[in-house]
Amino acid sequence: QVPVVESGGGLVQTGDSLRLSCAASGGAGSIYAMAWFRQAPGKGREFVASVSWSGGATDYANSVKDRFTISRDSAKNTMFLQMTNLTPLDTAIYFCSSTIFRKTTFRRPADFESWGPGTQVVVSS
Numbered sequence: 001q002v003p004v005v006e007s008g009g010g011l012v013q014t015g016d017s018l019r020l021s022c023a024a025s026g027g028a029g030s031i032y033a034m035a036w037f038r039q040a041p042g043k044g045r046e047f048v049a050s051v052s053w054s055g056g057a058t059d060y061a062n063s064v065k066d067r068f069t070i071s072r073d074s075a076k077n078t079m080f081l082q083m084t085n086l087t088p089l090d091t092a093i094y095f096c097s098s099t100i101f102r103k104t105t106f107r108r109p110a111d112f113e114s115w116g117p118g119t120q121v122v123v124s125s
Helices: none
Strands: 004-007 010-013 018-024 033-039 045-052 058-060 068-073 078-083 092-099 119-124
Touching: 004 092, 018 033, 018 092, 018 119, 033 068, 033 078, 045 068, 045 078, 045 092, 058 068
Parallel strands: 010 119
Antiparallel strands: 004 018, 018 078, 033 045, 033 092, 045 058, 068 078, 092 119
């Protein structure tokens, strides 16, 4: 496992932007892919976006495509999620995750073995 920790959450208004960061440590050179998931109150953990660490290939949930951008800085072992045009439906705890294993999909929580504690994002109407 590669430990990760999120930062950058907060309270914003509808239409605002926010950038989340995820710092990886302790063996970050072994990372194969990282992703963002989110969990709204009373709901399950939902895939948001993923990025492959070496090639930078990205994948997005339909609900955030064209509004969110995932990126990584391999030299700094850090992943980002730039969120724009936020709505109250984006309110959730956002989790960063990492995996050192090669897989064919990175859209399920079970695809990742390391998780951060989460950062809260609240979008007011």
